[in-house]
Amino acid sequence: xxxxxxxxxxxxxxxxxxxxxxxxxxxxxxxxxxxxxxxxxxxxxxxxxxxxxxxxxxxxxxxxxxxxxxxxxxxxxxxxxxxxxxxxxxxxxxxxxxxxxxxxxxxxxxxxxxxxxxxxxxxxxxxxxxxxxxxxxxxxxxxxxxxxxxxxxxxxxxxxxxxxxxxxxxxxxxxxxxxxxxxxxxxxxxxxxxxxxxxxxxxxxxxxxxxxxxxxxxxxxxxxxxxxxxxxxxxxxxxxxxxxxxxxxxxxxxxxxxxxxxxxxxxxxxxxxxxxxxxxxxxxxxxxxxxxxxxxxxxxxxxxxxxxxxxxxxxxxxxxxxxxxxxxxxxxxxxxxxxxxxxxxxxxxxxxxxxxxxxxxxxxxxxxxxxxxxxxxxxxxxxxxxxxxxxxxxxxxxxxxxxxxxxxxxxxxxxxxxxxxxxxxxxxxxxxxxxxxxxxxxxx
Amino acid sequence: xxxxxxxxxxxxxxxxxxxxxxxxxxxxxxxxxxxxxxxxxxxxxxxxxxxxxxxxxxxxxxxxxxxxxxxxxxxxxxxxxxxxxxxxxxxxxxxxxxxxxxxxxxxxxxxxxxxxxxxxxxxxxxxxxxxxxxxxxxxxxxxxxxxxxxxxxxxxxxxxxxxxxxxxxxxxxxxxxxxxxxxxxxxxxxxxxxxxxxxxxxxxxxxxxxxxxxxxxxxxxxxxxxxxxxxxxxxxxxxxxxxxxxxxxxxxxxxxxxxxxxxxxxxxxxxxxxxxxxxxxxxxxxxxxxxxxxxxxxxxxxxxxxxxxxxxxxxxxxxxxxxxxxxxxxxxxxxxxxxxxxxxxxxxxxxxxxxxxxxxxxxxxxxxxxxxxxxxxxxxxxxxxxxxxxxxxxxxxxxxxxxxxxxxxxxxxxxxxxxxxxxxxxxxxxxxxxxxx
Numbered sequence: 001x002x003x004x005x006x007x008x009x010x011x012x013x014x015x016x017x018x019x020x021x022x023x024x025x026x027x028x029x030x031x032x033x034x035x036x037x038x039x040x041x042x043x044x045x046x047x048x049x050x051x052x053x054x055x056x057x058x059x060x061x062x063x064x065x066x067x068x069x070x071x072x073x074x075x076x077x078x079x080x081x082x083x084x085x086x087x088x089x090x091x092x093x094x095x096x097x098x099x100x101x102x103x104x105x106x107x108x109x110x111x112x113x114x115x116x117x118x119x120x121x122x123x124x125x126x127x128x129x130x131x132x133x134x135x136x137x138x139x140x141x142x143x144x145x146x147x148x149x150x151x152x153x154x155x156x157x158x159x160x161x162x163x164x165x166x167x168x169x170x171x172x173x174x175x176x177x178x179x180x181x182x183x184x185x186x187x188x189x190x191x192x193x194x195x196x197x198x199x200x201x202x203x204x205x206x207x208x209x210x211x212x213x214x215x216x217x218x219x220x221x222x223x224x225x226x227x228x229x230x231x232x233x234x235x236x237x238x239x240x241x242x243x244x245x246x247x248x249x250x251x252x253x254x255x256x257x258x259x260x261x262x263x264x265x266x267x268x269x270x271x272x273x274x275x276x277x278x279x280x281x282x283x284x285x286x287x288x289x290x291x292x293x294x295x296x297x298x299x300x301x302x303x304x305x306x307x308x309x310x311x312x313x314x315x316x317x318x319x320x321x322x323x324x325x326x327x328x329x330x331x332x333x334x335x336x337x338x339x340x341x342x343x344x345x346x347x348x349x350x351x352x353x354x355x356x357x358x359x360x361x362x363x364x365x366x367x368x369x370x371x372x373x374x375x376x377x378x379x380x381x382x383x384x385x386x387x388x389x390x391x392x393x394x395x396x397x398x399x400x401x402x403x404x405x406x407x408x409x410x411x412x413x414x415x416x417x418x419x420x421x422x423x424x425x426x427x428x429x430x431x432x433x434x435x436x437x438x439x440x441x442x443x444x
Numbered sequence: 445x446x447x448x449x450x451x452x453x454x455x456x457x458x459x460x461x462x463x464x465x466x467x468x469x470x471x472x473x474x475x476x477x478x479x480x481x482x483x484x485x486x487x488x489x490x491x492x493x494x495x496x497x498x499x500x501x502x503x504x505x506x507x508x509x510x511x512x513x514x515x516x517x518x519x520x521x522x523x524x525x526x527x528x529x530x531x532x533x534x535x536x537x538x539x540x541x542x543x544x545x546x547x548x549x550x551x552x553x554x555x556x557x558x559x560x561x562x563x564x565x566x567x568x569x570x571x572x573x574x575x576x577x578x579x580x581x582x583x584x585x586x587x588x589x590x591x592x593x594x595x596x597x598x599x600x601x602x603x604x605x606x607x608x609x610x611x612x613x614x615x616x617x618x619x620x621x622x623x624x625x626x627x628x629x630x631x632x633x634x635x636x637x638x639x640x641x642x643x644x645x646x647x648x649x650x651x652x653x654x655x656x657x658x659x660x661x662x663x664x665x666x667x668x669x670x671x672x673x674x675x676x677x678x679x680x681x682x683x684x685x686x687x688x689x690x691x692x693x694x695x696x697x698x699x700x701x702x703x704x705x706x707x708x709x710x711x712x713x714x715x716x717x718x719x720x721x722x723x724x725x726x727x728x729x730x731x732x733x734x735x736x737x738x739x740x741x742x743x744x745x746x747x748x749x750x751x752x753x754x755x756x757x758x759x760x761x762x763x764x765x766x767x768x769x770x771x772x773x774x775x776x777x778x779x780x781x782x783x784x785x786x787x788x789x790x791x792x793x794x795x796x797x798x799x800x801x802x803x804x805x806x807x808x809x810x811x812x813x814x815x816x817x818x819x820x821x822x823x824x825x826x827x828x829x830x831x832x833x834x835x836x837x838x839x840x841x842x843x844x845x846x847x848x849x850x851x852x853x854x855x856x857x858x859x860x861x862x863x864x865x866x867x868x869x870x871x872x873x874x875x876x877x878x879x880x881x
Contacts, residue, residue, distance in 0.1 A: 243699055250696040257688045264685055268678035275671045282664040285657065288846035292853045299857070394703055398881040401710065405875035412867040415860075 089113045090185045090200065092178035095170045096127070105129050106170055108177060112200045118192065124201045130155075132199065133177055139195035140184065141334075146378045147190060148335050148385040150183035151327030152176070153320075172320055179324060187388075189381070233340065234379070240386060241336055248329040255322045258314060265311050269304060276300035299415070306414035313407050321400050325393065332389065339378050346371040483603040484594065489612065490515040490531070491590035494582045510582055511535040512589055516612050534615035538563075541589055543622060544611050548602060549744075550627045553751040554834035555602065556841045558595035559740030561588025567669040567732065569677040584733060591737065600840070644757050648831065654838065655749040662742040665735055672732060676725050687718025706881035713874040720870065724863050731859065734852040738845060745841070748834055755830050759823040766816035773809045776802060 094109040112124040133152055140149045153176035163169060184190045276297050283293035349368045492515045498508045517531035541560055548557045565581050576582075593612070596602045607625065610618050693711030697704040 246699045247696070250692055250699075253692045254689070254696075257685060257692065260685045260688075261682060264678060264681040268675065268682055271671060271674040271678050275668075275675050278664060278668045278671055282661075282668065285660045285664065286846075289849055289853075292850050296853055296857065299860070394881060397703065398706075398878055401878040401881070402875055405871045405878055408871040409868050409875065412864040412871070415864055 086186070087115045088185045088191050090181045092174055092181055095174050097165060104165065105131075106165065106173075108174055110181065110200060118197055119201060121201070126200065126203070128199070130173070130177070133180065136184075136195055136199045137180075140190060140193055143193060143195065144190060145338050146335070146381040147187070148382070148389055149190070149331055150180050151324060151331050152180055154323070154327070168316070172316060176320055176324060183392075233343070236383070237336060237339065237379075241333070244329050244333055244336070248326060251322055251326050251329070255319065255326065258319055258322065262311055262314055265307060265314075269307050269311070272300060272304050272307065276304065303415045306411050309414075310407055310411045314404075318400065318404060321396060325396070328389070328393075332386075335382060335385070339375075339382055342371075342378050343375050346375045483597045486518065487597070487612075488515075488517050488531075489590070489593050489597055491586050491593065492531075492533070494586045495535070496577065508577065509537055510577065510585075511537050512541075512586055514593070514612060532613065534613075536611070536615075538585070538589070540611070540619070541592065543619065544608065545592075547607055547622050547625065547627050548596070548605065549747065551605070551607075551625070552601060554748060554830050555599070555837045556741065556744045556748055557602070558592050558599070559737060559744055560592050561585045561733070562736060562740070566736070567666075567673045569673040569680070584729065587730075588733060588737070601837070644753050645760055646756070648752065648756065650835070651749050651752050655746060658742040658745040658749070662739060662746075665739040665742070669732060669735055669739065672728075672735075676728060680721055680725060683718050683721035685718075686714055690714035690718065703881040706877045706879075710874045710877035713870050713877065717867070717870045717874075720866050724859070724866070727859055728856075731852060731856045734848070738849060741841075741845070745838075748838070752830060752834060755823070755827045759820070759827045762816065762820045762823045766813065766820050769809055769812045769816055773806065773813060776806055776809065 089112065091111045092108050093111070095106050096108075098105055098107060107127040107129045110124075110126050110128050112119070114122060130152075134155075137149055137152050140147075153173050184193075184196060190196065279293050279297035279300060283290045283297060286293060346368070349365075349371050353365055353368045492513045494510050494512050496508060497511055498506065500506065513533055513535055515531035515533050538560075545557060545560055548555075561584070564576060565578075596605075596608055602608060607618075607622055610621055614621075690711045690713075693707045693714060697707035697711065700707060
């Protein structure tokens with residue numbers, strides 16, 4: 001079993017995550033923050049106005065800022081934090097293709113390391129396919145309706161056009177599944193869900209086994225008709241909804257921009273390749289100019305390679321993160337909707353009870369109080385998850401955008417260096433010959 | 445005019461050094477360069493500005509055209525601390541530049557005449573206007589025209605041309621003086637026999653190679669310009685699309701707390717990034733103009749090649765004519781007819797001519813041969829002279845081309861480096877903002 005476990009899964013659990021540079025998985029550490037402070041409320045979180053950095057910061061944001069300031073220190077703290085709070089480590093890797101007479105599908109290796117007593121063994125290694133992840137997510141949603149369940153990658157990224165067995169697709173999906181599972185495993189509530197336990201440890205996943213555990217919450221929520229108008233949705237949830245709407249709109253735009261850039265870049269690349277070829281062919285018919293022309297051709301080739309790298313990077317690292325968040329927003333909206341329904345149910349019952357009370361002066365029925373509790377629970381869970389999500393989001397986007405800037409800087413550096421070389425090279429040839437022609441170029 | 449008196453001295457000197465082309469041909473390349481820059485040493489030439497004008501053309505139609513202000517001032521005569529002399533100025537139209545060039549082309553067939561900037565914008569990408577009255581186009585043409593004047597003024601032979609000098613100094617009556625040189629007659633007579641070049645029997649290898657090279661250069665540069673325009677188009681797209689990030693980031697920043705400030709300023713950097721491409725590509729347009737000059741130069745090279753072929757053809761015709769006459773004479777002397785000819789037939793049919801007739805024909809032939817030999821000799825000298833002078837100029841041109849293009853490539857590389865630096869700068873700034881989020 002331990003042989004199958006990923007090599008990087010050291011006991012501290014810190015290293016492997018730090019080593020994975022993929023943005024999807026790289027924003028791992030920040031998840032710890034809400035575990036420590038996540039429960040604490042920060043009311044009026046999304047009041048729509050940006051807060052001055054100089055304003056007194058909440059404990060969590062101060063903590064975050066401190067964490068950003070010093071990577072080294074952050075590492076130490078993370079190590080501390082992880083030993084303190086993290087006892088479940090999961091990894092999704094090693095995709096394998098299975099071909100049977102009935103169907104062809106991909107399985108992924110799901111490795112687990114844990115010290116939790118809920119698990120019989122400290123380590124597990126199972127193979128799961130996308131369907132299984134889907135099952136897990138549905139189960140989580142059903143059994144923890146008050147919580148925000150991280151999104152799975154889309155079933156088909158683009159309507160039918162995508163080759164589901166292409167290396168690229170499988171790789172991207174694997175990363176997304178890994179991200180999903182890590183987010184679940186790091187969640188203070190979701191990680192204790194028995195379905196997750198089964199998913200991680202069961203040799204053969206019996207997808208029916210979960211049915212018995214199905215709570216009534218999901219069903220009772222469905223009973224309430226959507227037509228009911230809430231009396232007063234608490235302002236913080238209104239703000240959340242508004243925030244999500246705007247945010248998803250912005251992310252959609254960024255996604256479109258990124259795709260457009262990719263398209264422009266690929267067209268640019270096509271032209272650039274031809275450009276280099278022309279320089280090379282020119283070099284062939286020159287004597288004195290051969291070297292500088294070849295130099296330019298070489299530089300253009302370098303640019304092409306750098307551009308290829310950048311485009312690949314963007315489509316494999318940048319876009320998936322955006323997509324995850326677009327899906328995340330959907331999950332979030334879903335939870336908000338369920339919360340509203342719960343509140344609606346409560347308000348409905350309350351109203352009915354008040355009416356009855358006026359008639360026969362009976363005390364408030366227990367179920368109404370239960371309902372009220374449920375709403376309050378829901379609100380608390382949701383707020384906590386929201387905090388966590390906001391914090392994750394901030395870290396993820398910081399990482400993502402910084403990464404984007406880095407990639408661009410890197411790109412320019414790649415094409416900058418050879419050009420300097422080329423330039424020096426030809427300058428060397430030229431210097432002894434720079435005479436009065438300068439006069440002619442004075443005009444320029 | 446005050447400036448007039450200041451430059452009149454120079455005028456006199458330059459006017460006197462109006463040496464004939466034959467004289468300057470005898471100089472070596474090195475001295476040619478020095479001699480050629482003589483005019484530039486004495487005189488500073490600028491095309492200072494352009495102006496739009498409206499007037500009546502030859503068919504009395506209203507037309508709008510652009511005139512360019514040529515400034516000349518004596519060079520290096522400014523004393524330390526003194527104010528530079530007021531330049532002599534005059535206005536010229538593009539068509540007058542064209543006339544000047546045509547004149548030079550006809551008068552100096554053995555010289556690669558510097559090209560004019562394009563008549564109409566070519567190899568444009570979408571942001572560039574193809575309109576001839578577009579300010580950017582006019583500005584680039586102004587630079588190109590100045591470059592043309594400087595090229596002529598620094599040319600060892602062309603710089604000494606009287607008409608060129610008048611072009612710079614006499615606004616009125618210049619057109620008449622050009623036409624008075626009668627250069628147009630030469631064009632006409634030469635053009636008539638242009639088709640002759642296809643029949644040259646022994647083309648000179650060097651010229652054949654040169655022609656081939658200029659064809660290659662023409663192909664490759666036009667291809668390069670075409671692709672560059674597309675590359676510029678795409679690069680423009682990539683940068684401008686990034687500009688959208690600027691908008692989104694700033695809109696997004698409105699709904700964020702901690703991330704807001706970082707996003708907002710990162711958005712500004714994205715705006716800067718998108719805007720930076722305008723300058724980059726504007727600068728690159730200069731590189732394209734440098735390439736274009738050489739694209740048009742290839743036509744000038746081909747023109748020299750064509751003229752060489754024409755002379756070569758004339759030489760071959762003279763040789764052929766001479767050979768023909770010689771053969772006739774031989775036939776007449778020996779009485780044998782080697783080739784079946786009408787003459788042979790007549791002599792067979794009508795019997796031998798009288799001795800007298802033969803004698804007179806022989807004499808006529810001999811004179812013809814002598815004339816032919818002289819003309820052949822003449823043509824030979826002409827051809828050799830042409831080859832020598834043309835080759836001198838070609839060598840000069842090659843050197844100039846290698847130097848110019850190398851410089852152009854280097855400045856292009858420098859341009860790209862500065863583009864990279866700008867890119868790194870902007871993205872580093874953006875990164876800093878993202879980092880603060």
